[in-house]
Amino acid sequence: MNIDAKLISAAENLFDRHGFNATGMDRLAQAAGMSSRTLYKHAGSKNELIAAVLMTRGQRFLQRLEVDSVEALFDALAGWMSEEGARGCLFLRAQGEIGSAVPEITEAVTAYKARFSETVGQILTRQMGAGVDDELIEQIVVLFEGATAAAGYRGVAAVDTARRAATTLVERARA
Template sequence: MTELEKGPTGRRRGRGARERIISAAQRLFREQGINRTGMDQLCTAAEVSKRTAYQHFGGKDELVAEYLRGFDPSVLSGVFDRTDLAPRERLLAAFDVPPTTPLCPYIAAAVELHDSQHPASQYARDYKKAVAARLAGTAREAGAADPEQLGEQLALLIDGAAARSRVLDADAFPAAAAIAAVLIDTALPAAAGDDRRPEEAPS
């Protein structure tokens, strides 16, 4: 591939075509869905020719997989890697989701694709398992008797809250966080349950 190439508008573009294609995919897949977004529209938005697009991605399926691969590869590191929070607090922090956050891209992709063999479906499964595993690991730190079960329960609550928020156009995460607090405190031993901040502890 040459260093410069022409986009569909005829303007000469510099390097970075791959990044522009991924950026366009992130925006369009989020705004209108995967199935409603065609390669012609993606190329126009990215200002690249179809030939250039197919040089970087073998097809739309490969681009969809790359789109998902770019999301949070560290699996919610902003929550689980925080050292200023006790384990119980980190579990609850996973529910501190802004109400304007779009539906989880992994859920959206799995619903649209209807193909368990699609590479993007595999990324979605792997990511969802990774989230449950990180929740379980944090639950284990907190002293939960059955951390795997608690991790799965909390992962289910997060996904349910995300889907309900999208469907109802209302923030379902505060209610999910309240349910999560009950599940967490029930699963933790009484002694470990008091990892709350001093101001939260009963007098």
């Protein structure tokens, strides 16, 4: 594993488990097994590191969503949560903690959420064929994001509930 990958992995773990504001650069350097000087050389600023972590996590998560149905989409979320934990969306947590004053973070969140919506649209197109309604895509996205948030306090059962609701929406859209 190269230095950048090691740093991003350590930072993702700390940000995910402890938050962005609570995780200082010294703690990040220690977790990555490098000096603060090396950390800054590779990461730039903390905000640049957060944006890089978000980009890497987003790519990793979207790869899990290369599925052909809404049911499989929610299965992928449940699988992710069983491996990674159910602490909510790291992108929305970053936006909530840091706010919209940091362009790198806002851009990372906006770009990921757009890619996620496109992915949901592609999944629905594979499942239903061409002409998927934008409203259905938005409904599935909201169910997915709601399940992601609710699983933090309701458990993974929230994902099952959202899966059933999404399946009902797809069935009604087909009718």
